Amino acid sequence: MATTNVSVDELHAFCLKALRGAGVSQAHSQIVADTLVMTDTWGTFTHGTKLLRDYIKRVRGGGLRTDAEPQVVASGPAWSIVDGGSCLGHVTSTFAMQDAIARAKKSGIAYVGVRNSCHFGAAGYYAWLAAKEGLIGISMANDIPSVAAAGSRRCVTGSNPMAYAVPTGAGDPILLDIAISTVAGGKVYAAYQRGEPIPNNWIIDTEGRPSTDSSLYPANAALAPMANHKGYGIALLIESLSGLLTGASITWQVGSWIWGDAAKPTDHGAAFIAIDVAQIMPPEQFQARVKHLIDEIHQSPAADGVERVLVPHEREWNLRRKALAEGIELPSDVIGKLQGLAQDEKLSAAWLGV
Amino acid sequence: MATTNVSVDELHAFCLKALRGAGVSQAHSQIVADTLVMTDTWGTFTHGTKLLRDYIKRVRGGGLRTDAEPQVVASGPAWSIVDGGSCLGHVTSTFAMQDAIARAKKSGIAYVGVRNSCHFGAAGYYAWLAAKEGLIGISMANDIPSVAAAGSRRCVTGSNPMAYAVPTGAGDPILLDIAISTVAGGKVYAAYQRGEPIPNNWIIDTEGRPSTDSSLYPANAALAPMANHKGYGIALLIESLSGLLTGASITWQVGSWIWGDAAKPTDHGAAFIAIDVAQIMPPEQFQARVKHLIDEIHQSPAADGVERVLVPHEREWNLRRKALAEGIELPSDVIGKLQGLAQDEKLSAAWLGV
Numbered sequence: 001m002a003t004t005n006v007s008v009d010e011l012h013a014f015c016l017k018a019l020r021g022a023g024v025s026q027a028h029s030q031i032v033a034d035t036l037v038m039t040d041t042w043g044t045f046t047h048g049t050k051l052l053r054d055y056i057k058r059v060r061g062g063g064l065r066t067d068a069e070p071q072v073v074a075s076g077p078a079w080s081i082v083d084g085g086s087c088l089g090h091v092t093s094t095f096a097m098q099d100a101i102a103r104a105k106k107s108g109i110a111y112v113g114v115r116n117s118c119h120f121g122a123a124g125y126y127a128w129l130a131a132k133e134g135l136i137g138i139s140m141a142n143d144i145p146s147v148a149a150a151g152s153r154r155c156v157t158g159s160n161p162m163a164y165a166v167p168t169g170a171g172d173p174i175l176l177d178i179a180i181s182t183v184a185g186g187k188v189y190a191a192y193q194r195g196e197p198i199p200n201n202w203i204i205d206t207e208g209r210p211s212t213d214s215s216l217y218p219a220n221a222a223l224a225p226m227a228n229h230k231g232y233g234i235a236l237l238i239e240s241l242s243g244l245l246t247g248a249s250i251t252w253q254v255g256s257w258i259w260g261d262a263a264k265p266t267d268h269g270a271a272f273i274a275i276d277v278a279q280i281m282p283p284e285q286f287q288a289r290v291k292h293l294i295d296e297i298h299q300s301p302a303a304d305g306v307e308r309v310l311v312p313h314e315r316e317w318n319l320r321r322k323a324l325a326e327g328i329e330l331p332s333d334v335i336g337k338l339q340g341l342a343q344d345e346k347l348s349a350a351w352l353g354v
Numbered sequence: 355m356a357t358t359n360v361s362v363d364e365l366h367a368f369c370l371k372a373l374r375g376a377g378v379s380q381a382h383s384q385i386v387a388d389t390l391v392m393t394d395t396w397g398t399f400t401h402g403t404k405l406l407r408d409y410i411k412r413v414r415g416g417g418l419r420t421d422a423e424p425q426v427v428a429s430g431p432a433w434s435i436v437d438g439g440s441c442l443g444h445v446t447s448t449f450a451m452q453d454a455i456a457r458a459k460k461s462g463i464a465y466v467g468v469r470n471s472c473h474f475g476a477a478g479y480y481a482w483l484a485a486k487e488g489l490i491g492i493s494m495a496n497d498i499p500s501v502a503a504a505g506s507r508r509c510v511t512g513s514n515p516m517a518y519a520v521p522t523g524a525g526d527p528i529l530l531d532i533a534i535s536t537v538a539g540g541k542v543y544a545a546y547q548r549g550e551p552i553p554n555n556w557i558i559d560t561e562g563r564p565s566t567d568s569s570l571y572p573a574n575a576a577l578a579p580m581a582n583h584k585g586y587g588i589a590l591l592i593e594s595l596s597g598l599l600t601g602a603s604i605t606w607q608v609g610s611w612i613w614g615d616a617a618k619p620t621d622h623g624a625a626f627i628a629i630d631v632a633q634i635m636p637p638e639q640f641q642a643r644v645k646h647l648i649d650e651i652h653q654s655p656a657a658d659g660v661e662r663v664l665v666p667h668e669r670e671w672n673l674r675r676k677a678l679a680e681g682i683e684l685p686s687d688v689i690g691k692l693q694g695l696a697q698d699e700k701l702s703a704a705w706l707g708v
Contacts, residue, residue: 076633078432079462108433109465111629136594149651151660156651166594174594176587201555208657227580233530233666236647240490240520240528244643245634251650275465279430280599289598293590296605297503297510303562306505312587 003329006351011328012037014338014349015052021345022059023066028091035090039122040330041323042316044177046186047122050334053341054258055088055119061262063255064088064118070095078107081246082114086265089120089141089257097126097139097272104135104274113246114270119143119257123163124177124313130274131165131173134283138164141270142243144254147181148222150229153208155222157235157251159184160242165313167277168294169287175313180231180238181223188217201228241271357683360705365682366391368692368703369406375699376413377420382445389444393476394684395677396670398531400540401476404688407695408612409442409473415616417609418442418472424449432461435600436468440619443474443495443611451480451491451626458489458628467600468624473497473611477517478531478667484628485519485527488637492518495624496597498608501535502576504583507562509576511589511605513538514596519667521631522648523641529667534589535577542571555582595625 012033019029032055040048058064068085070092075081080099084092096112103110120126123139130137143158163177182201191198192214203221205211211221225231243250248269255266277286300309330338335352342354366387373383386409394402412418422439424446429435434453438446450466457464474480477493484491497512517531536555545552546568557575559565565575579585597604602623609620631640654663684692689706696708 074634076462077460078464079629079634081634106431107461108430109463109627110432111463113634136599138591149654149663151657152663153655153657156654156663164591164594166591166598174590176584176591178584178587182581204657208655208660226584227536229666230530230532230580233532236528236666237492237518237520237530239647240518240644241629244520244640244647245490245629245631247635250643250647273463275433275595275599277599280428280433280435280467281601286598289604290594293593293598293604300503300510301507301562303505303507303558306562309503309506309510312583312590 002332004335004351005327005329007327008037008041008324010349010351011040011049014347014352015049017347018052018056018341018345021347022056024059024088025066028066028088031094032088032090035094035121035125038125040328040334041320043319044122044316045331045334046184048334050337051119051121053337053344056341056345058118058257058262059088063260063262063264063266072099078103078109079111079113082112084114084117086116086118089118089268089270092117093120093126093139093270093272094129096270097129097137097274100272100274101130101133101135104276108279109273109275111241112272113241114272115246115248115267116265117141117248117268117270118266119268120270122177123161124165124175126272127163127165127177128173128175131167131175134167134277136164136166136275136277138162138273139270140238140242141268142239142248142250142254143268144256145251146185146223147225147235148204148208150225150232151208152222153204153206157225157232157239158254159223160235160238162234162238166290168290169283172314172317174290174294174311175316177313180226180235182226182231183223185218185223188214188223192217242269246271356686358689358705359681359683361681362391362395362678364703364705365394365403368701368706369403372406372410372695372699372701375701376410378413378442379420382420382442385448386442386444389448389475389479392479394682394688395674397673398476398670399685399688400538402688404691405473405475407691407698410695410699412472412611412616413442417616417618417620426453432457432463433465433467436466438468438471440470440472443472443622443624446471447474447480447493447624447626448483450624451483451493451628454626454628455484455487455489458630462633463627463629465595466626467595468626469600469602469621470619471495471602471622471624472620473622474624476531477515478519478529480626481517481519481531482527482529485521485529488521488631490518490520490629490631492516492627493624494592494596495622496593496602496604496608497622498610499605500539500577501579501589502558502562504579504586505562506576507558507560511579511586511593512608513577514589514592516588516592520644522644523637526668526671528644528648528665529670531667534580534585534592536580536585537577539572539577542568542577546571596623600625
């Protein structure tokens with residue numbers, strides 16, 4: 001696949017310019033650019049700067065507000081509820097995880113629930129915010145239904161992403177960032193474009209049966225939950241903590257941030273949990289224990305064709321180091337989206353050819 | 355399959371007698387009998403009274419202590435660490451979840467980590483303890499390695515069970531209780547006994563490849579993690595909260611509660627989180643929101659051959675009502691284990707034919 005190399009700084013500056021131009025404050029623009037560019041450095045291009053064009057359409061439409069700030073609207077010793085005021089989801093989520101971190105530093109653990117938010121990009125970014133301060137971070141969100149339940153013939157839950165990060169001292173955090181569907185819809189669509197069948201646990205047809213026909217999705221199929229009833233059950237835990245308990249919209253009430261009316265808030269929910277390792281165990285002891293686990297994983301015999309068994313996100317941290325040193329190789333679909341954004345917003349950037 | 359009907363009370367009395375006879379205190383015996391019989395009423399026979407014979411062997415061996423009590427050994431406003439003192443895992447886990455509930459009622463959320471515990475039966479029981487008091491409960495534990503990592507050719511993590519329960523007011527809690535392997539080892543073994551091949555995502559052979567050959571397990575295969583890297587990643591979150599942060603043994607350090615030296619503690623770790631709904635949202639409002647979600651799930655079109663889409667654990671709650679009214683239909687493998695226990699402990703019970 002053709003890629004275009006861009007430095008992290010240039011990409012960040014371009015995002016900042018686009019956001020500022022659309023009327024987003026300097027502080028909010030900085031947060032959104034930070035999250036999207038960090039996500040691209042991980043090679044997680046589906047959730048990085050590729051999405052900025054659609055976020056900004058929603059800013060222009062008014063569904064994402066530039067004149068609001070996320071606020072704590074209820075709280076107790078180890079919890080709070082944050083109303084995002086329809087700000088960009090990244091802004092509200094960063095605010096919420098920072099609040100969870102601050103409360104966890106006093107109480108050991110904290111839960112922050114969010115309502116009136118929007119798509120927040122990569123869940124792992126917020127989990128990482130906690131890990132880089134030495135806390136275990138957990139993040140999750142609900143979304144419009146796209147995934148079947150065990151035994152259903154249409155979507156019941158969102159793909160409800162969840163992530164966690166465990167600090168390791170000087171090393172890279174262990175980080176997992178997943179959706180509860182077996183695979184993302186984009187993978188089904190890519191197989192369809194290549195004219196290929198798919199494994200029988202990726203989608204559920206309109207009779208409620210697994211199908212290997214990639215052409216059914218999305219009109220005539222729902223994504224399958226990972227591990228069937230297990231993924232469905234985890235989706236409902238995420239819905240409970242992100243949606244039910246926060247006062248946010250749930251399932252079919254949530255607005256589509258891409259396809260829905262750009263003038264209306266989507267009212268996504270999210271949840272953030274932080275656990276302060278330092279209160280519970282001396283950090284050096286915790287780090288030694290994590291190191292033992294990581295070393296054990298690395299020394300575990302690898303499968304045929306696998307160089308070594310990796311810790312979750314190890315590949316992505318290595319990609320980030322490479323990106324910081326040598327620039328990010330943006331795939332052509334991301335470049336296309338950024339060029340479209342440049343056109344919408346009348347921006348120019350030599351590296352983008354516009 | 356042949357089954358034997360026994361009333362809940364008779365089964366509970368038999369368990370109590372066996373435990374008391376082996377020197378377990380009345381209070382501890384009551385807790386263990388409660389958890390095992392409740393689990394059987396759910397139809398979750400793999401984790402109910404079937405296991406009592408092996409627990410009592412370990413009590414007789416001294417690896418499970420009858421002269422100790424679980425204790426809080428470190429704590430802060432919203433967390434504690436409990437040392438189980440090698441008591442029966444059910445006793446320590448019940449103590450720990452009760453501590454989490456008490457702390458969550460003050461702080462909104464609480465984390466209780468456990469070390470020096472043992473196999474705790476069904477994780478869902480402890481999550482339910484929270485839900486029956488109106489809190490959201492989450493429970494999890496580590497175990498000896500039996501599940502491959504993504505890209506490994508042997509076991510790396512335990513099957514690391516996790517459960518959650520969400521209260522619904524007067525209705526049954528939403529409850530999920532899963533292990534992070536695609537299926538339990540018992541399902542692979544059952545396929546082998548029937549001479550059947552298995553789906554290609556159940557086990558990983560010694561080259562690190564998926565296999566459909568059920569005869570390979572357990573000597574020449576590891577269980578596959580659910581959804582591959584997703585289940586592997588979740589296993590490490592459970593290991594982090596149950597093992598790393600609690601000071602318990604992790605992965606290969608954990609003792610096998612069935613096969614290991616019955617004189618030695620297994621030092622399993624576990625973790626319990628409780629979230630007090632009532633502090634965060636008026637319970638009636640929360641219950642109305644949960645009801646909306648459950649109604650929506652029930653009204654969702656069901657797959658061919660499925661009566662209706664169920665909420666997690668709905669089937670098990672219905673089985674429990676039936677069991678309370680009509681007795682439990684214990685499968686023959688459970689009866690065999692209980693007869694063995696009766697023989698070991700010189701107990702008689704008419705319904706058991708001993």
